[in-house]
Amino acid sequence: MQSRGAFQVIFDAGIVHRLCYGLVMIKPDTAVRADLPVTLTDAQAIGRIVTSYDVAKFAGVSQSAVSRCFTPGKSVSERMRTKILRAANELGYQPNAIARMLITKRSNLIAVIVSNLSVNPDFTSILSQHMIERGLNLLFFTLDQDADADRAIEQLWQYRVDGVISAAELSIDQIRVLRERGIPLVFINRLYDVMGANSVGCDHAEGEGWLIEKLVAAGHSRFGIVAGPEASVVSRMRLRGAVDRLEALGCAAPQVVHSDFTYAGGRGAMRALCGGKKRPDAIVCANDLMAVGCIDEARLALSLKVPEDVSVVGFDGFAPGQWGGYRLTTVRQPVAAMARAAVDMLVARIEDPSMATEKRVFSGELIEGGSARSELA
Amino acid sequence: MQSRGAFQVIFDAGIVHRLCYGLVMIKPDTAVRADLPVTLTDAQAIGRIVTSYDVAKFAGVSQSAVSRCFTPGKSVSERMRTKILRAANELGYQPNAIARMLITKRSNLIAVIVSNLSVNPDFTSILSQHMIERGLNLLFFTLDQDADADRAIEQLWQYRVDGVISAAELSIDQIRVLRERGIPLVFINRLYDVMGANSVGCDHAEGEGWLIEKLVAAGHSRFGIVAGPEASVVSRMRLRGAVDRLEALGCAAPQVVHSDFTYAGGRGAMRALCGGKKRPDAIVCANDLMAVGCIDEARLALSLKVPEDVSVVGFDGFAPGQWGGYRLTTVRQPVAAMARAAVDMLVARIEDPSMATEKRVFSGELIEGGSARSELA
DNA sequence: TTGTAGGCGTTATCAG
DNA sequence: CTGATAACGCCTACAA
Secondary structure, X not given: OOOOOOHHHHHOHHHHHHHOEOOEEOOHHHHOOOOOOOOOOOHHHOOEEOOHHHHHHHHOOOHHHHHHHOOOOOOOOHHHHHXXXXXXXXXXXXOOHHHHHHHHOOOXXXXXXXXXXXXXXXXXHHHHHHXXXXXXXXXXXXXXXXXXXXXXXXXXXXXXXXXXXXOOOOOHHHHHHHHHOOOOEEEEOOOOOOOOOEEEEEOHHHHHHHHHHHHHHOOOOOEEEEEOOOOOHHHHHHHHHHHHHHHHOOOOOOEEXXXXXXXXXXXXXXXXXXXXXXXXXXXXXXXXXXXXXXHHHHHHHOOOOOOOOOEEEOOEOOHHHHOOOOOOEEEEOOHHHHHHHHHHHHHHHHHOOOOOOOEXXXXXXXXXXXXXXXXXX | OOOOOOHHHHHOHHHHHHHOEOOEEOOHXXXXXXXXXXXXXXXXXXXXXXXXXXXXXXXXOOHHHHHHHOOOOOOOOHHHHHHHHHHHHHHOOOOOHHHHHHHHOOOOEEEEEEEOOOOOOOHHHHHHHHHHHOOOEEEEEEEOOHHHHHHHHHHHHHOOOOEEEEOOOOOHHHHHHHHHOXXXXXXXXXOOOOOOOEEEEEOHHHHHHHHHHHHHHOOOOOEEEEEOOOOOHHHHHHHHHHHHHHHHOOOOOOEEEEOOOOXXXXXXXHHHHOOOOOOOOEEXXXXXXXXXXXXXXXXXXXXXOOOOOOEEEOOEOOHHHHOOOOOOEEEEOOHHHHHHHHXXXXXXXXXXXXXXXXXXXXXOEEEOOOOOOOOOO
């Protein structure tokens, strides 16, 4: 079927719908030129996406007017705005972010890097929410293998992200590359002393201090610590916080085993700690997941009661640790506050790249659960 | 300090490094023209990012040669390739994906949509891994509020993603918009009968059937079912699978309560189910999280033993359900296979948009844990 | 195999 | 306030 006519006819809504196939526009040289007949059956003519140019022709204004209309803060007369918006709506026009990025040098894209270890599962969701509020989109990178980090850095650069939030460790070289390229970077819970590496974190040492104090006050004296991997910065900070506080309180040096932040790792660590002659009566774990593993090992394999025979504390505040069967005594990281701060800080740096490097540290929240004894033995 | 000289001098690595500030290149009209003197102190001249043009000039070849060199499958002589790659490396050049997208109409971006409910936490990571293998990047959208879905659809269209993987429910209208715009879509565990909505899923009914059979074989006859929200497609399919199999086996109709897929919801549901005179002796939950809630409620609040007094089964196979304290009898979803299939299917559709709509259904894997009785009572 | 020229869809700049 | 014109950085014919 063919419909022939001068361009004016296109203003009729019925014909518009026949002209448009879904939200796809007919090629400009057949559809847009007012002096040419319009043939629908020409298959080659179909398939182009609606551009600001199509909208402009359709509304009878210039292309720049359309552009201004979709750019917040540009001055357009009310009459023109309604006319253009109606045309855009009719044609299903949405500005092409890619073309915009090319010229504005702003992608509104934030790269978020997480490693599969040590990830608070809903952290990404919370970040995403805060970014939505600011009109930012999230380019997501997971690090499974070591090589992934380099690939991520390369890709996020190619996509010209405006900034990076990393909940994974990066090498000095990788940080340097970002710095040289002028991409603002905010770490979550990784406080590097590298120039230009901003960070948001939880005060691990403080939190561990609270836990230790509570345990000591309850009369514990033989401590076992289940740390994370030796290479983990987070684990090191928590371990240091616990050890320092024990020393400050005049306690005997704790028995320390390193594990891997997993449930199975926690069970193994508990087994190791309790294998000797004088087993500890208080176990301090570098995260909740391992603490849960310790509790299960104690109850199910070692026939120990928690907290009567042994107290177990964790760190993180993740949901399963608070289930009725565990009710972990732990320190909850203020995930929401940290996520918000990370986005705030990143946006600030994007807007003013010369800003001084900053580290923001948030206190956790002590959760007095039921996995640690609270009265003197 | 000024360094003046003809362009040839720039080939000296030392000067190159002075010319480049980090990985940022001097403006072309001062740095690239061979006949112009180079002034470093001109502040305005600094700040441009290295482009293929800079590399071309630096290597003494044409810009298109550089482009070809970075496009897999284009023919470039070995001599030229090494020359260009060396120059690119020296200047820290990486192609600008944005400019490439604009012309190729391929963004290599896949939108992944998840809702905060019903998300397997590491599903995103697994997806990410499969996408990396194919050179795809992940644009991440979380749906918290209802309005978020529309925003996500709008954004992913503006960024011209090549395809969408959704683990969240979308409205018919939203699906239609994607279809009209020619964006391939694959659902995870949402089997819609909407044209153009491809999907990958787990066979919920089959899995529930296995569980029911096992429970019946163990002598259970009074069934309680903890379903998810009435609106949830997944919940409906699992509920239907369980109810149908009970009927087929000639069992009495089960008592059904609806909950919200959460731990607390599971506990509440268990309380509700066991409040009546004849409490069920087998509880079938629409997911593992609620099953864990049921077990805790049974043990901690109702003083019932699991599985001696009551059997509890779940669905999903999520990690905490397999911890020693629970050892859930459940059906594990083949998350890895589903993720891989989703990416495969999406890529296939991107490459051939005319492909027929397809649904791929994977069988789960029965995990015979310890939360369900296995011998006759 | 290599270089030249045109265009992708937008925003920015500057006249009117 | 509005419209013409030039970038933005790259890919892709096409010609050499």
